[in-house]
């Protein structure tokens with residue numbers, strides 16, 4: 001957690017566009033709760049995403065489709081309180097961006113008001129251009145999410161690489177022209193991601209989209225090796241937290257069974 005007396009200036013969405021202009025890579029990572037919000041913010045990341053991936057990572061569901069606005073608000077509020085410097089994005093859960101512009105604005109506004117986050121992220125194609133424009137017009141920053149859209153997993157036929165260059169370019173360009181502050185490119189071939197990154201003035205944040213994007217996003221549990229499911233090939237795990245937790249809990253259980261925990265000094269007088 002940040003020391004209140006040395007509290008650094010909070011970042012804003014304008015810093016993201018500036019980062020692209022300055023060729024400074026942007027870091028974004030997920031967080032769903034207090035400890036992870038505090039830690040990733042202390043690690044100095046630019047953006048924290050309360051992703052609807054929480055349905056899979058926290059609740060063990062097979063897709064993100066079950067995430068509700070109430071769940072996003074519950075987790076978004078906790079993370080927004082934990083994070084002091086980074087920009088907090090909260091996902092607009094399925095299917096709120098498809099129910100008309102007014103419903104989308106109302107839902108995005110609810111997320112902003114009830115969580116204290118700075119921006120929302122929404123999955124969509126060029127078909128959601130007017131929805132993005134409406135939310136932005138209401139004063140709510142929007143990050144678009146194109147390419148592999150997990151909310152459309154059944155329509156897309158699985159979690160697969162998206163290769164339709166013209167469609168991807170059209171989706172990202174539509175988001176930029178609608179006033180989005182950035183675009184997540186998920187599972188897009190590196191050369192198409194590079195072309196999109198050069199074509200639009202807002203930052204691209206890649207996940208499984210190669211090194212040419214303006215920034216990178218990962219699911220924290222994958223990054224720290226805590227995921228219990230198989231992790232995608234494009235992930236680099238920087239720690240093996242799952243093994244650390246497993247070892248610690250196993251050692252503690254063994255100590256309890258051997259009656260070596262607690263010792264006298266670990267007992268309240």
Ligand code: KIV
Pocket residue numbers: 030049050051052053054091145184186207217218219
């Ligand atoms: O929900 C999520 O965590 C995401 C990231 C994987 C980009 O959308």
